Amino acid sequence: MIVIVGGTVVYLAEHDHKGANITRLGDAYWWAVVTITTVGYGDYYPVTSIGRIIAVIVMFSGIGIVVAFLGLFSQRRLEKIESRVKKTEVQPRLLGDETKTAVKNKIEVIDTLTEEDFDALLVMIKSLRRTLLEDSRISFKCSRCDSVYRIKPKFCSNCGLDLA
Numbered sequence: 001m002i003v004i005v006g007g008t009v010v011y012l013a014e015h016d017h018k019g020a021n022i023t024r025l026g027d028a029y030w031w032a033v034v035t036i037t038t039v040g041y042g043d044y045y046p047v048t049s050i051g052r053i054i055a056v057i058v059m060f061s062g063i064g065i066v067v068a069f070l071g072l073f074s075q076r077r078l079e080k081i082e083s084r085v086k087k088t089e090v091q092p093r094l095l096g097d098e099t100k101t102a103v104k105n106k107i108e109v110i111d112t113l114t115e116e117d118f119d120a121l122l123v124m125i126k127s128l129r130r131t132l133l134e135d136s137r138i139s140f141k142c143s144r145c146d147s148v149y150r151i152k153p154k155f156c157s158n159c160g161l162d163l164a
Contacts, residue, residue: 006058007032013050020047036062099128
């Protein structure tokens with residue numbers, strides 16, 4: 001729409017003006033395409049004030065269209081990445097919850113368990129313990145510079161604060 005409207009308006013403003021080089025409608029559309037894509041060969045250009053104002057509008061429209069597409073593309077990529085991150089964060093917690101429920105159910109009937117069921121219960125408890133330990137790895141933070149550590153160090157490697 002911008003190419004058609006811009007080209008037509010520039011043609012109407014330029015075609016009968018002395019010294020104009022956009023004298024045919026086809027030239028005006030060519031100029032509009034070259035201008036909106038920001039190529040700007042310079043073979044056609046407006047010479048009237050109204051033609052130049054339309055040229056500025058067409059130029060900014062071209063830049064705006066590119067920015068809009070890049071923004072849309074970036075937003076979609078970010079949403080896909082965020083959904084992947086959320087999926088990977090949810091699964092370990094679900095496994096822990098399922099194991100907790102299974103352990104609770106087995107403990108309720110512990111007096112009727114066979115030796116094999118009891119061994120399976122011990123394996124589930126160890127697995128649950130491992131999952132909970134991995135989830136509870138608390139990161140430590142320096143109170144002075146906010147550096148974050150997985151394992152509590154004696155001193156902050158960034159500012160040297162005693163963390164003990």
